[in-house]
Amino acid sequence: MNFWHIQMNQPFGRGGGKIDSKLMLLHKPPIIGTGDWEDLQCKDFKGEYERGIKIGDIVLVREGKTPIAICEVKSGYFLDNDLSKKFIHIFFREIKVLDFFENNSKTDLLLKNNLDKFKKTSIQASGTLTKCTGDNATNNFIKEWYQLYLKHSEMRNYISLLEESKNLIFTGAPGTGKTFLAKEIAKNMIGVQTDKELENSEQFEFVQFHPSYDYTDFVEGLRPTKPDENGNIGFELKDGVFKRFCDKARNAKNLVSNDNFEEVWDKLISQVRENLANGELTTIGSWNYGLSRNDSLKYSSVDTPSQYSFTINKQNIYDTYQGKLARPSGAFQRDMEIIVQYLKDNYGLNDIQINEVESENQKKYIIIIDEINRGEISKIFGELFFSIDPSYRGIKGSVKTQYANLHNEEEEEFYVPENVYILGTMNDIDRSVESFDFAMRRRFVWQEITAEESADNMNLSEETKARMFSLNNAISEIDSLNSSYHIGGAYFLDKDGNERTDYENLWQLRLEPLLKEYLRGIPQSDMYLQTLKSAFNKQNQSEDNG
Incomplete structure (x- = not known):
């Protein structure tokens, strides 16, 4: 797989x-x-040479120095007269859009960090199709x-898996970031x-x-009261943490409305986009609209260029739809009201009605049970092993708790x-794994997080990855050990989550004591420990020998 960036405007001298x-x-x-054109860039697009673009390659689409999206190439090149009339080009390829720059809040920071690192003010702004080679701001x-x-x-x-299964457990070797991943989810x-x-x-x-954790902590149980005036206790x-949490989820109130704004807005934008493809603007009220780069409505003149322009975004219209002032200044409020009425007249936008209703299906409540296998699962959940089953969620899974006779x-x-x-987490090598009986096991979906995945998730450097992989391969070669004893990426991070590269200290203070226990x-064991140390230092040894 190769990386490319492309600008699809015609170069000056070829129409511009x-x-x-x-x-x-x-x-x-x-x-x-x-x-x-008879140049290397067009030949690369057609894939005429071995170095040319291929199916599966990743392409950044840009307009000058502005990133638009990253895409995956899905087809060979082809010709299409209708597309050529719309988009000027001669040769086309189908792609899959992976991500739009404006839709991902983290891409802006990613771009800034790379520009700062290479002391640049923008990504490469020239060229039609360029293959990413070398170490620079644009390629990185x-x-x-x-x-x-x-x-x-x-x-x-992972989120789809949890939403479908209701109960998910991350397993894996120590330090693979299972708890961190659970919180991110x-x-x-x-x-x-x-x-x-x-x-x-x-x-x-x-x-x-x-x-020491039990049913009374998790579900409900008897708790001592404060001494009365005679000192009697x-x-x-008292409800336990899980029962209180479920009560909050059950009583969650959600604001719901009968609005169909999302659907109607998408129809409007699709129509404006189609009109633009046919060289036309969309007239709403006294204005003619096209689209801005982020799919906001943008005033444009049909016949003559105008210095006067403004944009109205989706949130502006939705606020107006709800009867709110769309902009603090009140600017263009009347124009936005006209757009709302246009949506009602032409696309069936409902008159909005907002009600507060009780619903179990909107707000999501997530409980993380860290080191779930260190407790006696069956005793902690008790009769709830039935109620947590995805097939018996809701009222149909109702049970009487052990203290039901003490309820009002x-x-x-x-x-x-x-x-x-x-969402549970557990280390495979904990001796208490066996406490997870089969009745409980089948109520959860199990997902392993490997040491290799943790290295990628934590953005470890190539040198650290090489040391970690070499060490883990050596661990697997010891008869009494296996991948459950691998070293995860978290062992290479400091308390703030930054990578440590003081490998000698890491070995002495973190890795060696753990491996001695293994x-x-x-x-x-002493011979094996020396073998593991040699494996950990393999990267440096290779460099010294080179």
Whole structure:
């Protein structure tokens, strides 16, 4: 797989025509294209030489120095007269748009970091189709953006898995970032950005199991009261952390409305885009609109260029739809009201009605159970092993708890709401793994996080990866050990999450003590430890010999 960047405007001297790249990327199917010129760049696009672009390659589409999207090439080149009339180009390829620059808040920071690193003010702005070779700001940005896309794609897969299964456990060797990954998933599902916001969210709970943890901590149990005036101590029934959490999820209130704005807005934008492809603007009220780069409505003149322009974005229209002032200044409020009425008259936009309703299916509540296998699972969950089953979520999975006779209403039953998601973590080598009986095991989906995945997730350098992989391969070659004893990427991070490269200290203070524990009781443990140390230092040895 190779990386490229392309600009699809015609060069000066060949017409100099400006082409809206985003229209090509939003075409069905999405496409990229170039003209028919006798130069290396067009030959690369057609793949005439071995070095040319191929199916599966990654391409950054840019307009000058502005990144638009990264895409994956999905077809060979082809000709199409209709496309040529619309987009000027002669040769086309189908692509899959992986990510738009404006839709990913992290890409802006990624670009800035690469420009700062190489002391540049922008990515490469010239050239039609360029292959990424060498170490520079543009090439590094494209490759790092693609890696970011892969991570986000993997995150979406994990979220889909949890949403479908309701109960998910991350397993793997120590230090593979299972807890970190679980929290990142919770942030994405709840819609918060920082660890602090996650901790403060009523939709999140974190608990760590241990051998002393039991049903009374998790579900409900008797707890001592404060001494009365005579010094007597009594007991009262208290809900445990999981029962309280489920009550919050069950009673969550959601604002719901009958609005169909998203659907209607998409129809309007599609129509404006189609009109643009046919060389026409869309008239709403007294204005003629095209589209800005981020799909906002943009005033344009039909016949003559104008110095006067403005844009109206989706949020502006939605605020107006809800009866709010779209901009603090009140500018263009009347024009936005006209657009709302246009949507009602032409696309069936509903009159909005907002109601507060109780619903289990909107707000997502995520509880992380760290080191879930360190407690006696069956005793902690008790009869709830039935209620957490994805097939018995909701009222149909109601059960009487062990202390039901002490409830105000003895017939009161408890159930786990549909909008509660359980995300557990566990280390494979913990001796308590066997406490996870089969009745509980089949209620969870299991996902292994390998040491190799952790290295990628934590953005470790190539040198650190090489040392870690060499060490883990040596561990697997010891008869009494296996991949469950591998060293995860977290062992190479400091307390702030930054990579450490003081490898000698890392070996002495972190890795050697852990490996000694792994080797305890194994014959010739000292020899094995020396073998592991040699494997860890293999990178430096190779460099010295070279």
